Amino acid sequence: MRIGELAARTGVSVRALRYYEEQQLLTSLRSSGGQRQYPDDAADRVHLIQTLYAAGLSSKTILDLLPCVDAKVNTPASRALLRAERDRIDQRISELAAARERLDAVITSSESPASGCTHVDLASA
Amino acid sequence: MRIGELAARTGVSVRALRYYEEQQLLTSLRSSGGQRQYPDDAADRVHLIQTLYAAGLSSKTILDLLPCVDAKVNTPASRALLRAERDRIDQRISELAAARERLDAVITSSESPASGCTHVDLASA
DNA sequence: CTAAAATCTGACGTTGACGTGAGAGGCAAG
């Protein structure tokens, strides 16, 4: 498949796909005319990349992790890398949970009828 | 207290504090010479701001939320805003959890002795 | 074969939360 179809299948932009290749996260064969050709499973790889990006990992980090995920490399160092990133994600989740709790507390108190309804607009109701 | 001490207490840079003020997330009184003066509870506010930033919220969003958190405003619209942001955080946590699961699966399989240890270096051990 | 659509390679633009000087002024100590 060509880049447009891969983009359509994965929901990421053509520009992003080229960027991934530039970052060496994704490879492609070229047609005689120089156009990128992807195998079907490229979509899976793109989804994986997206997942890792969504986890807040950088291109560099993903580049380091991909060989491990591909199981092409399995050394103590690579396992340590994987654990480190997993732990980083855990930490991030904790941060988010903390903020969520904070907001939730505010919400709960603001919705409680006993709360200090300083500025509630119930006038015309 | 002055800006340097607030920075030291909260662990954020002086530059960041000025930036917060520029974004109207933080206010200060001024000495006769033009230097910022903060009350003691400014540290709490900075921590709150940090928490919300850590949750991935933008300055603009935080600016919108702060009056709600301060309980100065409590309208249906403000409560909707709070809930929207909380839900956004929940969604983010889900994304992170997905990535975490992905990595964890890779880790588990790579640590299992039955795994395809394509390239394990146990040579000189 | 031709027009339209897709793709190519640069290369500059964008956004947010600050970093990093530059140059000038404020402030407690000796």
Added chain:
DNA sequence: CTTGCCTCTCACGTCAACGTCAGATTTTAG
């Protein structure tokens, strides 16, 4: 008064993950 540290206000620099525009080429449809 002056030394030295803190603070002030511009204002440009940064970094990442793309967006976007330009001009040229390739591929597809008819």
